[in-house]
Amino acid sequence: MKKTKLRLLAVIGMIMMLVLAACGSNDSGSSSSGDSGDSGTKDKDSYKNLSILTGGAQGTYYPLGGTFADFITKETGIKTDAEVSQASAANMIDLKEGAAEIAFVQTDIAYYATEGQLMFEGEVIDEISAIGNLYPETVQLVTLEKSGIKTFEDLKGKKVSVGAIGSGTEANAKQLLEIHGLSMDDIDAQSLDFGESQESIQSGQIDAAFVTAGTPTGAVEGLNAVAKVFIVPIEDAKADELIEKYPYYAKEVIPAGTYGSTEDTNAVSVGAMLVVKNELPEDLVYEITKAIYENASSIQHDKAKYIKKETGLDGVGIKVHPGAQKYFDE
Numbered sequence: 342m343k344k345t346k347l348r349l350l351a352v353i354g355m356i357m358m359l360v361l362a363a364c365g366s367n368d369s370g371s372s373s374s375g376d377s378g379d380s381g382t383k384d385k386d387s388y389k390n391l392s393i394l395t396g397g398a399q400g401t402y403y404p405l406g407g408t409f410a411d412f413i414t415k416e417t418g419i420k421t422d423a424e425v426s427q428a429s430a431a432n433m434i435d436l437k438e439g440a441a442e443i444a445f446v447q448t449d450i451a452y453y454a455t456e457g458q459l460m461f462e463g464e465v466i467d468e469i470s471a472i473g474n475l476y477p478e479t480v481q482l483v484t485l486e487k488s489g490i491k492t493f494e495d496l497k498g499k500k501v502s503v504g505a506i507g508s509g510t511e512a513n514a515k516q517l518l519e520i521h522g523l524s525m526d527d528i529d530a531q532s533l534d535f536g537e538s539q540e541s542i543q544s545g546q547i548d549a550a551f552v553t554a555g556t557p558t559g560a561v562e563g564l565n566a567v568a569k570v571f572i573v574p575i576e577d578a579k580a581d582e583l584i585e586k587y588p589y590y591a592k593e594v595i596p597a598g599t600y601g602s603t604e605d606t607n608a609v610s611v612g613a614m615l616v617v618k619n620e621l622p623e624d625l626v627y628e629i630t631k632a633i634y635e636n637a638s639s640i641q642h643d644k645a646k647y648i649k650k651e652t653g654l655d656g657v658g659i660k661v662h663p664g665a666q667k668y669f670d671e
Contacts, residue, residue: 385625391421392441396428397534399560402445416632429509437466447509448612449589452658470662472615474655476647479556479610480513482573484549493521500529502538502550514551520583535560555644565600574607612656626664
């Protein structure tokens, strides 16, 4: 009798295992942990934290990123943080590798990444799309008034920071040098971020630095607080030559009074934009986009006046995330 009961229990156990296995097989095609449909894309509730990659702490991306993070946290209910990074080119790679969900990037660098050009040659990054254009980023060649450097040609043989390795600033430096008949081989190039450039000019370790950022830039203001800064102007003809070869540049004027200057300074600029991973759901990206553009007027920074819904798609140059497009279409 006891053996019969044991056999019966064993048979029941086997049947239960087969039933459970069949259920598991039937469910295997459905998503879990908040995944929606067969696409594998997570829904909004799957995200507990979001990260925004910015740039160096002394640039423009980082303080704006902190403000954007606050806006996004309030709008979406998802804790969002701004992270210091090596800026544009590195941000694109880090997004691809899953280090964050959102990033600041120059419009030219985003274009190179999605097309597999220049520093991205042979490695197309198609996992990202645009949230929107933000503001112009001015390419500033920064030195001290006492340095004697007044033109780009004066850089020959000098110690010059060209930005962090793989940064948008580095690409801008190469292109501006090229237009002036120079190359990296003509200078003693130093790969420093904005904060390091500020300290190195101040201590006399380098002579000048390329800084691509919204003006006024924190690192340049910090330098000007201890020694008189000079921004090397670009001649109109050279700006035209640059734009003809690299059409994502635009002419820019650094107004008199910036960094204590007494007159306007001619320069060139690229655009600053926000990009996001394609996998973020449409409703979440819609809320992120809305949070930024509808609160921009409250930002205490000179560049806030440029962050407008009306110009959010200007000069983007890459595909726009459906969630952002929905916001701009409204």
